[in-house]
Amino acid sequence: MISTTQDLHTFFSALLGGELLPPPLLAEMRKPYGKLGYGLGLFVQDLGTDSGGTASTTTAAHRGATGR
Helix, strand or coil: CCCCHHHHHHHHHHHHCCCCCCHHHHHHHHCCECCCCECCCCECCCCCCCCCCCCCCCCCCCCCCCCC
């Protein structure tokens, strides 16, 4: 997939804002399962105030519950 950060923002804003899925399905998708917190298509993680990091390469799009 080739995309821009603006494309990702637009997609995740629509997805998590309830524009693409019915509310019950979105709630199920956002519900973390297991120790690692994988949702149905999402990785659910509380980043707190300091997300830290590890010595690896990752591409991720983060969006908090408040939309930021």
